[in-house]
Amino acid sequence: MTRSTLRPAALGLALVLLLLAGCSREPTLYDRKFLAFGTLVEVSVYGGQRKQVEAAIDAVESQFRYMQKTWNPWHPGALARVDSLLGTTDWFSVAPSVRPLIVRATELSKASGGLFDPAVGQLIKLWGFNQDARPDVPPPDPKAIADLTAQNPRMTDIQFDGIRVRSRNPAVYLDFGGFAKGYGIDRTIDFLKSQGIHNAIINAGGDLRAIGRHGDRPWRIGIRNPRGEGMIASVDVQGDESVFTSGDYERFFIYKGVRYHHIIDPRTGYPTRDTTSATVIGTDGATCDATATAMMVAGPKDWYRVAKAMGAHYVMLMGNDGTVYMNPAMAKRIHFETKKPPKVVLSPPL
Amino acid sequence: MKTITATSEDYLVAWLAALAVTIHVAEAALPSPLPGVKPGLANVITIAVLVRFGWRTAAWVALLRVLAGSLLIGTFLSPTFFLSASGAAASMLVLWPASRLPGRGFGPVGYSLLAAMAHMAGQFAVAYGAFIPHPAMLHLLPVLMTASVVFGVVNGIIVRTLLNSLRAPAAEHAPSPPAP
Amino acid sequence: MTRADWTLLILTLVLLPTLYVGLWGDRGAGESVEIWIPGQKPQVLSLDRNQTVEVQGSLGTSVIEIRDHKARFIASPCTGKVCIHAGWQQHAGELAACLPNKVAIEILGRDRRYDSINF
Numbered sequence A: 001m002t003r004s005t006l007r008p009a010a011l012g013l014a015l016v017l018l019l020l021a022g023c024s025r026e027p028t029l030y031d032r033k034f035l036a037f038g039t040l041v042e043v044s045v046y047g048g049q050r051k052q053v054e055a056a057i058d059a060v061e062s063q064f065r066y067m068q069k070t071w072n073p074w075h076p077g078a079l080a081r082v083d084s085l086l087g088t089t090d091w092f093s094v095a096p097s098v099r100p101l102i103v104r105a106t107e108l109s110k111a112s113g114g115l116f117d118p119a120v121g122q123l124i125k126l127w128g129f130n131q132d133a134r135p136d137v138p139p140p141d142p143k144a145i146a147d148l149t150a151q152n153p154r155m156t157d158i159q160f161d162g163i164r165v166r167s168r169n170p171a172v173y174l175d176f177g178g179f180a181k182g183y184g185i186d187r188t189i190d191f192l193k194s195q196g197i198h199n200a201i202i203n204a205g206g207d208l209r210a211i212g213r214h215g216d217r218p219w220r221i222g223i224r225n226p227r228g229e230g231m232i233a234s235v236d237v238q239g240d241e242s243v244f245t246s247g248d249y250e251r252f253f254i255y256k257g258v259r260y261h262h263i264i265d266p267r268t269g270y271p272t273r274d275t276t277s278a279t280v281i282g283t284d285g286a287t288c289d290a291t292a293t294a295m296m297v298a299g300p301k302d303w304y305r306v307a308k309a310m311g312a313h314y315v316m317l318m319g320n321d322g323t324v325y326m327n328p329a330m331a332k333r334i335h336f337e338t339k340k341p342p343k344v345v346l347s348p349p350l
Numbered sequence B: 001m002k003t004i005t006a007t008s009e010d011y012l013v014a015w016l017a018a019l020a021v022t023i024h025v026a027e028a029a030l031p032s033p034l035p036g037v038k039p040g041l042a043n044v045i046t047i048a049v050l051v052r053f054g055w056r057t058a059a060w061v062a063l064l065r066v067l068a069g070s071l072l073i074g075t076f077l078s079p080t081f082f083l084s085a086s087g088a089a090a091s092m093l094v095l096w097p098a099s100r101l102p103g104r105g106f107g108p109v110g111y112s113l114l115a116a117m118a119h120m121a122g123q124f125a126v127a128y129g130a131f132i133p134h135p136a137m138l139h140l141l142p143v144l145m146t147a148s149v150v151f152g153v154v155n156g157i158i159v160r161t162l163l164n165s166l167r168a169p170a171a172e173h174a175p176s177p178p179a180p
Numbered sequence C: 001m002t003r004a005d006w007t008l009l010i011l012t013l014v015l016l017p018t019l020y021v022g023l024w025g026d027r028g029a030g031e032s033v034e035i036w037i038p039g040q041k042p043q044v045l046s047l048d049r050n051q052t053v054e055v056q057g058s059l060g061t062s063v064i065e066i067r068d069h070k071a072r073f074i075a076s077p078c079t080g081k082v083c084i085h086a087g088w089q090q091h092a093g094e095l096a097a098c099l100p101n102k103v104a105i106e107i108l109g110r111d112r113r114y115d116s117i118n119f
Helices: A003-024 A050-070 A078-086 A099-111 A121-126 A142-151 A178-194 A285-309 A328-333 B008-028 B042-053 B055-073 B079-099 B108-131 B135-173 C003-024
Strands: A029-036 A039-046 A158-161 A164-167 A200-204 A207-212 A219-224 A231-237 A239-247 A252-255 A258-261 A275-282 A314-319 A324-326 A334-336 A344-346 C032-036 C043-046 C051-056 C061-067 C070-075 C095-098 C103-108 C116-118
Touching: A029 A050, A039 A050, A039 C095, A050 A178, A078 A164, A099 A158, A099 A178, A099 A285, A121 A142, A178 A200, A178 A207, A178 A239, A178 A285, A200 C116, A207 A219, A207 A285, A207 C116, A219 A239, A231 A239, A239 A285, A239 C116, A275 A285, A285 A314, A285 A324, A314 A328, A324 A328, A328 A334, A328 A344, B008 B042, B008 B055, B042 B055, B042 B079, B042 B108, B042 B135, B055 B079, B079 B108, B108 B135, B108 C003, B135 C003, C032 C061, C043 C051, C070 C095, C070 C103
Parallel strands: A219 C116, A324 A344
Antiparallel strands: A029 A039, A039 A200, A158 A164, A200 A207, A207 A239, A219 A231, A231 A334, A239 A275, A252 A258, A275 A314, A314 A324, C032 C043, C032 C103, C051 C061, C061 C070, C095 C103
C-alpha cells in the first residue's frame, strides 16, 4: 500500500474494530431458584450490575420466606392467628401483614360473584388440601361437606372497623392459596422496581409476573400443556404483565377413577369437574390469580361472564375434552406450540 | 472568477450514472418475491466503472445512483432510502480494499460477488438494527445472502460480457499486434 | 475469472451453508441439564450422553433419565408424580420439578426457547 492509502486504511480498520467491540457486549441474565411458598420460585433479571442484582434477589428470597410464614393458615403465624380469632366472631385487631390480603380478596370475591372465595378454608382442610402430602384416603363424607357448605363462609362475612375486624360467621377460615402467592409476587416485583431493576421475571410455582423485556425482544413465556407433554402455547409479554394459570393438576388426588383437585366451588363444597385449566394475562398477580380461580369454578359455560366482571383482557380456558376457549384478544397474541392445534372456541370480545 | 470546466471523464461519469439511475428506477417497478431481493442490475454499471475507471469514479456513480434514484422514485430520506444508501455504502467500503489487492486481484465476477454480498449485509444490518429487530428477520438472512450470491455472480458475468463486447469492436479496427 | 475470483466464490459457497445451520438450526436445543437441589451446588450434565442419574432429595431418591438430547423424571418418591407427568424436557428454559422431594431439572442452552414457563 502507498503512504497516502495507509492513513485512511488505518482509520477504517479502527472504525470497524470499534463497531465490533460495541456489538459484542451482551448484558447478563441473572437466574436464581429457591423454594418458598411450598413451591419453586425462579427470579430472572436481565442486565444490571452483578452485586446490586444479587443483593436484590437475596432480599426477594427472604421476603418470600417471610410471606410464606406470615400467610400460611395451617402453621403458627399471623394468618393462623387471624383465622382462629375470626372463628370467635369477636372484634380483634388484625395484623397489618394480613389486612391488605383480606381487603383485596374481598374486593375480588365480590367481583367474581363469590366464585373466588378464600373464606372456605374449612372445606379445603376437609378435603385434605391443607397438607403438602395428602394421605391416601377417600374423599370426605358427603354429609360433612354439605354441613360446611350450608354454613356458607364468605369473605363478605368479614366486617371492618379501622384496624379491627370480625367475622359474622364462625365458619370463616381464610386460606388464600394461590392468591397469597400472586400478592407476594406483586410485592416483590414492587421491591425490584424500587431497586432500579426494570427487566425481570418472578415465577412462583408456574405463576409469574414479568416487567420490562429481555433486551431487544419481549419475554417469551411457555404455557405448559396440562394434559400432554411439552408446551401447549407460548406468548410474548413486556411492560408489566402477569401470566397466571389455575389447573386441576396442581394439587389433586384420584379416587376410584375420579380426579379431585384443590379448587373448591364454594357453592357446592366440591372440587370443580369440567375445567382442566384457566389462564389469565393481566397486570397484577393477585387479580390474575383470583380471576383464574373464579374461571375454573365458572367452567366452560360461565367463564366469559366472570372474566368480564373481573375486568380481564386476555383469558384462556381449557375444558376437560381439550377444547380451548378464549377471547379474540388472547387468540391474537398466543401461538400454539402443539403439533396439532387444539379445537378453539372464540368468545365475544372482553 | 473560477470556471468549472467539465472534462470528458465528467461527462462519462454523468452518462454512466444516468444509465445506472435508469436501470435502478426501472428495476424498482418490478415486483420482488421478498423485500430486499432484487437483481440489482444497476450494480452492473457500478462494477463496470470500478474495473475501467477505478474506485473513486465507481463511488461517485453509486452515490449519484442512490441519490438521484431515490429522488426520482420519491423515496428520498425514507426508510427505503436509508436501506439503499447503507447497502451502497457497505459495498463501496468493501470494494475499496478489494480493488487495491496486489497482483491481478479480482475480476468483474469477484467484485460483483463481493459488492452484492456486502450490499445485502449492509442493508440487513440497518433493517434489523434500526427497523425490525425481530428474531424472524434473522431467519430470512440465509435466503437473502443466497440471493445476493446468485445475483452477484450473474451480474458479474454480465459486466464481464459487457466489458468484453466494449473492447472487441475496438480490437477489430486496430492493427493486429506484431507476431512474437 | 481470476484466481481471486475463484477463491472468493469457493469460499462463499463453503461458508453459505454455515449461515443456514447457524440461523436455521434448532437454536433452542438444550446442551445440558441442570439438576437442582436447594442448598447444594447444581449438577450439570451434558445431554450428549445417554444416562440415568439417581439423586437424593428430602423424601428419597428421584431418578432422572437423559436420552436423545432430552431429560425427564422416571421415578420419584412423591405421591402426585407431577414431575414424571411433566414428561421430556428438551428446549433450553424448560423445567420440571418434584416439589415434595425438592429436586428440579432445567435444560440449559444458548438460546432459551422460553424465558419462563407458566403452568
